[in-house]
Amino acid sequence: MRHFILSIFTIASIASSTFAQNRIGTGEVDKLYQSICASCHGEELRGGLGGSLLDKDAWKQVGKTQSFMDYVKEGNLEMGMPSFEGALTDPQIRSLEIYIDEVIQKTAREDQPLIKEIDGVYSAGGYQFKVETILDGLNRPWSVVFFSEDSGFITEKGGNLRMFCGEELGDPVRGIPEVWAQGQGGLLEVALHPDYPKTPWVYLSYSASGGEVDGKAVGMTKVVRGRISNNQWSEEQVIFEAPLELHRVGGAHFGSRFAFKDGYLFFSIGDRGSMEMAQDLSKPNGKIHRVHEDGRVPTDNPFVNVADAYPTIWTYGNRNPQGLDIHPATGELWESEHGPRGGDEINVLEGGKNYGWPTITYGMHYNGKPITEKTSQPGMEQPKHYWTPSIAVCGIDFYEGDAFPEWKNQLLVGGLASQELHLLEIEEGRVIHDTIILHDVGRVRDVASAPNGYIYLVLDKLGKLVRLVPTDSFE
Ligand code: HEC
Known part of the structure; x- marks a missing residue:
C-alpha cells in the first residue's frame, strides 16, 4: 500500500531553520533595522507606515527594476520611503538585505512546519x-x-x-x-x-x-x-x-x-x-x-x-x-x-x-x-x-x-x-x-x-x- 503524506516540502532555492548559529534578531544589524527601518516597516517587518517586508513578491521595484541597494539609497520620496544615501554605508545596506532574508525565512518556517514525523516514518x-x-x-x-x-x-x-x-x-x-x-x-x-x-x-x-x-x-x-x-x-x-x-x-x-x-x-x-x-x-x-x-x-x-x-x-x-x-x-x-x-x-x-x-x-x-x-x-x-x-x-x-x-x-x-x-x-x-x-x-x-x-x-x-x-x- 502506498501512503501519500503531504509533508514533503521542496524549496526551490534556499532554506534553513535553526538560529543557534545565525542568531537572527541579534547584533548590530538588528539594532540598525530597529532604529531606522522599524518605525515604518514594523518591529517584525510586518509593515506599518511602509509595507510589510516579508513578502518580496509584493515589492514593486526591488528585484524587478532596481536592486535593494539602489532602492534604499534613492528611496521613493513620493511614496514616503526615505533616501538613505549618505546615512548608511553600502555594507550596512547589504547587511540589512541579508537580515530581511533571514527574517522572511524564519517567519515562513514558523508559519509552516516542514516535515512531520509520523510513527517514526x-x-x-x-x-x-x-x-x-x-x-x-x-x-x-x-x-x-x-x-x-x-x-x-x-x-x-x-x-x-x-x-x-x-x-x-x-x-x-x-x-x-x-x-x-x-x-x-x-x-x-x-x-x-x-x-x-x-x-x-x-x-x-x-x-x-x-x-x-x-x-x-x-x-x-x-x-x-x-x-x-x-x-x-x-x-x-x-x-x-x-x-x-x-x-x-x-x-x-x-x-x-x-x-x-x-x-x-x-x-x-x-x-x-x-x-x-x-x-x-x-x-x-x-x-x-x-x-x-x-x-x-x-x-x-x-x-x-x-x-x-x-x-x-x-x-x-x-x-x-x-x-x-x-x-x-x-x-x-x-x-x-x-x-x-x-x-x-x-x-x-x-x-x-x-x-x-x-x-x-x-x-x-x-x-x-x-x-x-x-x-x-x-x-x-x-x-x-x-x-x-x-x-x-x-x-x-x-x-x-x-x-x-x-x-x-x-x-x-x-x-x-x-x-x-x-x-x-x-x-x-x-x-x-x-x-x-x-x-x-x-x-x-x-x-x-x-x-x-x-x-x-x-x-x-x-x-x-x-x-x-x-x-x-x-x-
Ligand atoms: C518613513 C517611513 C519609512 C522608513 C523609515 C523606511 N521605509 Fe521602506 N518604505 C516606506 C514606504 C512608504 C514604502 C512603500 C513605497 C511604495 O509604495 O512604493 C517602503 C518600501 C520599502 C521597500 C519595498 C520596495 C519595493 O520595491 O516596493 C523596501 C525593501 C524598503 N522599504 C526597505 C526599507 C529599509 C531597509 C529601511 C531602513 C533602512 C526602510 N525601508 C525605512 C517607508 C519607510
Whole structure:
C-alpha cells in the first residue's frame, strides 16, 4: 500500500531553520533595522507606515527594476520611503538585505512546519523512510567512511578512530597521532585509499600542535596516512604538514575534508580565523590543496611556479570548507563551505580559481556587522548555491546507492546549526532544487552514501551514527 503524506516540502532555492548559529534578531544589524527601518516597516517587518517586508513578491521595484541597494539609497520620496544615501554605508545596506532574508525565512518556517514525523516514518523527496540508530554514545563524531556494506571507520573529535561492523563499535585504534583538540580542532576526516583494501592506506586529517609562539599555543591542519591491522596504526607517512611558522593560534576553521580523483588527493584547510589570509597565496589556510596520494606536490599545480605561493594550493578564497566530493558522472569537485552569517556556499572547484572570501560573500559577521556589500567581482567565482540564513553547511556526499534510486547522483548535504539533511538536485552543473529531507535530527556533521545503499548521518552532539532506510516510495 502506498501512503501519500503531504509533508514533503521542496524549496526551490534556499532554506534553513535553526538560529543557534545565525542568531537572527541579534547584533548590530538588528539594532540598525530597529532604529531606522522599524518605525515604518514594523518591529517584525510586518509593515506599518511602509509595507510589510516579508513578502518580496509584493515589492514593486526591488528585484524587478532596481536592486535593494539602489532602492534604499534613492528611496521613493513620493511614496514616503526615505533616501538613505549618505546615512548608511553600502555594507550596512547589504547587511540589512541579508537580515530581511533571514527574517522572511524564519517567519515562513514558523508559519509552516516542514516535515512531520509520523510513527517514526518520515517522507520527503518522493520516499518514505525510517531513521535507525546504528551507533550511540560516540563522543563528538566527525567523519565516517565505509569499507564494506555496513562496516567502516568513524572519527571522534577528541582523538579516537574506531572501526565499526554493523552496530558493533570497536575500541579506539591504537597508535594514531596525537591531536591538538582545540575549539573546532581535533581528529577530523578519515578516508580510505580508492583501492582499499588492495592498497590499504587509511588517511586522517587533524589539528596538530605547533607548540607555542610568544607564549601562545598554535596549531594547524595536518594530513597523514597509515595502515591498520589488529586495531593498531602503523607505517605512518606525513602527507601534508605546514611549517611551524605558519601554525596559527585559536581553534577556528581547520577545514577539513578529503576527495580522491585520478591519483590525486584534494583536501581543505579553513582560514583559521584569519580571513584575509584566504586571499594570500603564500599561506596554506583558506585553501583547497591538491597532492599526489603519497603527498608529493604535482608539478602542474596552478601556483607551483608563482614566487612565494604555497605549491599545494588548488583553489583559494575558501573560508571553512567542511565538505568535498567528486560528482560521480562529471568528475567535478564539489565543495561545501561554512560562510559567515548568511553566506554558506556550495561551489564547484576548478584549479587556480579564487572563490572570493572575504572580498565577496553573501553573508555578514555573526554579530550582524557588515563585512562587505560585494557579492560578486570579476575574477572571483560565484557559488552554485548559497544559504541565507546559514544552515552551517557541513559534510556532503553524492548519493550513489540503489535504495533511493530517484536520488542517484544528487548531492546530500548536512547542516549543523539547522540540524538538517538537504538534497540538492543538480542539472548540468546547476543546483535546480534544494529539498529538506530531514530536520531537527541533531547537528549533521557528516553524511555518507554507504555501499548498502542507505544514507548514514554522523550526528555530532548527539553522538550517534544513524541511517535512512526506505520503507516505501511514491510518484
Ligand atoms: C518613513 C517611513 C519609512 C522608513 C523609515 C523606511 N521605509 Fe521602506 N518604505 C516606506 C514606504 C512608504 C514604502 C512603500 C513605497 C511604495 O509604495 O512604493 C517602503 C518600501 C520599502 C521597500 C519595498 C520596495 C519595493 O520595491 O516596493 C523596501 C525593501 C524598503 N522599504 C526597505 C526599507 C529599509 C531597509 C529601511 C531602513 C533602512 C526602510 N525601508 C525605512 C517607508 C519607510
